Amino acid sequence: MPTMQQSIPDPNQERVQLSQALSNVSSDSEASDSDSESDADPSPISDSESDYDEPSEAISSTIIQEIDDGTYICLVCTCEIDRQSEIWSCQECYRVYDLDCIKDWAVRGSSTTGNREWRCPACNFEHSTLPNKFTCWCGRVKNPKPDSLVPFSCGNPCDAKYPNCVHSCSSVCHPGEHPQCGALGPVLKCHCGKHSQQLPCLATPYEHGWTCDSPCDVIVCPLGHTCSKGDCHSGFCGPCGQTVDASCYCGAHTISTKCSALVPKTCVNNDTSFLGATACDDIIVQYFDCKIHFEELRCQPLTKDHPHCQFSPDVVKSCYCGKSPAQSLDRTSCTDPMPECDRQCGKLLDCGCECLAKCHEGPCECFNILETKCSCGYCTFLTTCKAVQQGFVPKCHRKCTAMLNCRRHWHREKCCEFEQVALKRERETKKLARNRVRSNFDDQVFTMEPSHICTKTCNLMKSCGLHRCEALCHSGNCGVCLEASNEDLICNCGKTVVPAPVRCGTKLNCQECCVRPKECGHEQELHKCHDDEKSCPNCTTQVAKVCNCGSKVIPNVLCSVENVSCGKICKVKKECGHPCNRPCSKDCTDGKHASPESCQFVCRKIKNNCPHMCTAKCHSSSNKACDAKKCTESVTVNCMCGRISRNVPCGASLTEESKIGQLIGCDDSCALAKREEELRLAFNMGVKPPTSSYSADVIKVYRRQTTWCSKYESEIRDFLSNYQDYINAGIKPKKSLHLPPMTSPQRKFIHELAQAYKLYSESQDKEPLRSVFLCITEASVTPPLTLKQTVDMEDEIEKKKVFLENLQQSQIDQSYFNAILIRDVFFGVSKDDVESNVKKILESYPEIENPSIHWIKDSTFAFSCDNFKDMDKEKEDKLYILSKSFKNVLREKYIAFDCKMCMVDDGVTLVLKTDSKNVSKSLETTEPDVWQKNKYSVLEETAS
Incomplete structure (x- = not known):
């Protein structure tokens, strides 16, 4: 059942209406006597004047009647409420609920909010207290009896205080809103106090009083x-x-x-x-x-x-500034001159400064200099305090950087005093944008300073595309175009018409079919009628067309397609040297090839200042040199000794030379390595430097392909010779040489040959056009011998070497032995042990002079003396006998296993030959006894 929810009418409004209707009515007798003489007669209250809301008692009557009948519905449990129920009533909408239902509703509702409030199910009003007591309608009696005249009423007067009058509700305890106050109000005097009147409470003007007609x-x-x-x-x-x-x-x-x-x-x-x-x-x-x-x-x-x-003498006691007394002037009358001293006045001025003038007559003026900010606040100027007090503000020449309200133009006024305000507003706008908060620039215009309002005409094209905006320059889109035409707007087919006046931008929406004929003469496709700005659909009829270059006829081509290509690529070279590369073009057929300006190929021209190719996009049309940009190709630079090498960018440009051929400085490790190599050579421990400038691989290839190698050797030698001739003649020489494409073994030969000339070499391009270019460096030198001379010299040396080896061996074979070779020295035996035992042996041979023991190699020593330097047959026999003694004694003492005659050089460092004939038969046919062997010999036999 729907419930009636009405609010208490506003008594103030009703009082005003009644007071207006009864303004000419007097309530007391004195007022009636005085008013009878006046011209203003009381008039009846009209319907319009008494049009106020009557106090409605429908809610109260409905609640009482439905509870008596047992048909009032609780909105929480949807059950009926009768006289036996326990209820609770909302004081906002007067809706009645079962106490247990609304209590459960309130507990559950207040548990979901932080302030512990709950809402009424009917009016959604927020309550802060839980309904936990069953009371009468006025709330003064708990658990009212069900047999009262009014359900749940205590039977006592309601006595609720009206909010805007001095009376209380006189009705019996009741549900719903209170009836309107029907009592008379108090007697009120007018504002001047001459008259008084009494009106009904609803019409009594408690707040504003009333005005009489008396002045x-x-x-x-x-x-x-x-x-x-x-x-x-x-x-x-x-x-x-x-x-x-x-x-x-x-x-x-x-x-x-x-x-x-x-x-x-x-x-x-x-x-x-x-x-x-x-x-x-x-x-x-x-x-x-x-x-x-x-x-x-x-x-x-x-x-x-x-x-x-x-100016009287008894008044003036000092000079004008007050720092010097006036007694010294002997003034006798006011007409005598006033005293002045030589000191600074120093009086405190209204501006807070001190007077800088000399003691003077009359008012002081401030001549102090102050630092004053300009209008925009960016610059500081020196100005007089007097000018500042008069409102003078210096101006700088800095232009304002703030944007105007149109967001299109800048202010640019010199020394703008509102620049900081505009910049602060701009920062706030950007901050809002970062926080994803939209700002309305149109609203900012109302609070924006006038100097930052753009006064130019917008002059932008409107959305119609025909007229320009004539409003002031603004942000955002321009308004709708308001121009209109006095001519009817008719579609192309003539079936749809918009009568004049026609607003600018109006579009026709014709639903008929387009009747425009096609230029090709084919049948038109079905489509809606449209304006002239929109073209008809392309013709889809299939026809045969000649391709752009005219070489083929392509069948089944759409009639609307004008660019028909057979896919043939034009290979004609352009002015820049690259191919045209356009597919099937009519211009190429007519001889109009692609312009070098649109060439997309890589330049690939050899640069002037370095041997590398230009890797930039083709730039022949711009007349830009390839060397305009620094070369970034990686090159290798070495130190003078060749030990250190680094990869660096070439760096060649119009103003800088290439780093090819430059030398980097040697470091301490280079000097150390050079010193170690010199020491090795001094002690015959190092590898002797090669006598030839060419590597063995170069010589080997030259022997196999003499003609081909000689050709490029001559070309390289001529290149170096011409370079030196140009240097001597004062002409800028060419430092690089590009060789034709070669195979990988041939390029390897050129690289190794370049090392002999100390040239920089590098391979370029891709296979099969890969080639080698050479560049002269600071260390480049021409070898003294050519490859042919080097090969001939090596062949001659080899022949002499073989001859000398054969000749030397025959002389050695014919010479006598001059030393004793002590071999197979036992493990742990030192040179001192050998010398001590040899000395004991030589005690039996006093004729031996200056004997010495020399180390030859591991486990091998040589014995020599002055007696056996000039050998003959007799001395050789003595040497043989001595070797037998050495062998027997040294073997018995486990010093060495074998001793035999040998021939050594003068320095006793090299054994030229040994005695292989006079070897004892026991050594050749029999093995030594076990007791004669050392333990390591046994291990060697076991291992074998």
């Missing part, structure tokens, strides 16, 4: 003027508003002014007294008692007695 005749000034407001009013009457004529203080003028502004004072003029009440704008002169000096004053009351002269 306010209160005297408001000493002149007897009455209140200027006239009618009865509330509050004070205010100052007198009458205008009167009064004499000024100096007596020269009579001025009309308000009575409340008069200030009467006794004045004197030419020894005549009079009453002045106001001041004029004249300046009056008042003489001092000396009758000589005077002062100028604004119009004011003067006295009969003249003031004492300010």
